[in-house]
Amino acid sequence: DQQVKQNSPSLSVQEGRISILNCDYTNSMFDYFLWYKKYPAEGPTFLISISSIKDKNEDGRFTVFLNKSAKHLSLHIVPSQPGDSAVYFCAASGYGGSQGNLIFGKGTKLSVKP
Amino acid sequence: ETGVTQTPRHLVMGMTNKKSLKCEQHLGHNAMYWYKQSAKKPLELMFVYSLEERVENNSVPSRFSPECPNSSHLFLHLHTLQPEDSALYLCASSHGRDRANYGYTFGSGTRLTVV
Numbered sequence A: 001d002q003q004v005k006q007n008s009p010s011l012s013v014q015e016g017r018i019s020i021l022n023c024d025y026t027n028s029m030f031d032y033f034l035w036y037k038k039y040p041a042e043g044p045t046f047l048i049s050i051s052s053i054k055d056k057n058e059d060g061r062f063t064v065f066l067n068k069s070a071k072h073l074s075l076h077i078v079p080s081q082p083g084d085s086a087v088y089f090c091a092a093s094g095y096g097g098s099q100g101n102l103i104f105g106k107g108t109k110l111s112v113k114p
Numbered sequence B: 001e002t003g004v005t006q007t008p009r010h011l012v013m014g015m016t017n018k019k020s021l022k023c024e025q026h027l028g029h030n031a032m033y034w035y036k037q038s039a040k041k042p043l044e045l046m047f048v049y050s051l052e053e054r055v056e057n058n059s060v061p062s063r064f065s066p067e068c069p070n071s072s073h074l075f076l077h078l079h080t081l082q083p084e085d086s087a088l089y090l091c092a093s094s095h096g097r098d099r100a101n102y103g104y105t106f107g108s109g110t111r112l113t114v115v
Helices: none
Strands: A010-014 A019-025 A032-038 A045-051 A056-059 A062-067 A072-077 A086-093 A108-113 B004-007 B010-013 B018-025 B031-037 B044-050 B053-057 B064-070 B073-079 B087-094 B110-114
Touching: A010 A019, A019 A032, A019 A086, A019 A108, A032 A062, A045 A056, A045 A062, A045 A072, A072 A086, B004 B087, B010 B018, B018 B031, B018 B087, B031 B073, B044 B064, B044 B073, B053 B064
Parallel strands: A010 A108, B010 B110
Antiparallel strands: A019 A072, A032 A045, A032 A086, A056 A062, A062 A072, A086 A108, B004 B018, B018 B073, B031 B044, B031 B087, B044 B053, B064 B073, B087 B110
16 A cells, blocks of 8 residues: 555646655655656655645755644655656655654656746 | 775676675774665665674564674675565664764675676
């Protein structure tokens, strides 16, 4: 059973507009969440993270929002650029032992059209 | 370059072959991981090594055999694989494993095709 779910396999957005990528999780022991970005033929690279003590974390054009009661997080990219076209993975972890491992979603492929 | 290097980048092997995937990091990390990425599936954690000791094996078939001779190197030995084992195999490393606060650093992966 998937503990981290990204229900949209793909998303297409016009350059300059907002991209919103969504992620849901089921394990209430998760308290740290990360977004990774992956280009073809490369490994995933860390983008932004958020701890469960916060509900928002911002880094330049990237903002992650966390709604603990809904077990939902989202990544906002504003404004979107063609170079943002990639697969975005949501990941989550808890504390200690197996919970410390990162559990990933299936990814959402973002295409930003010029 | 992320600091985690995987070789080879691409590998085609027959079902009766034996091959090894190599991962190397010089980031000073003390935990290393093998993940498998298949089409339309989440990244699947296969093995976890902490301080050169295997601490997790997520129900991976015995035809996959990991080895961690030191904190900088990780291998995945492959033998008698099946076509469904074709996937992108990703190595990652991190500072410790109690907490994924800083995330993992991934290599570029080895694209494996079993014929």
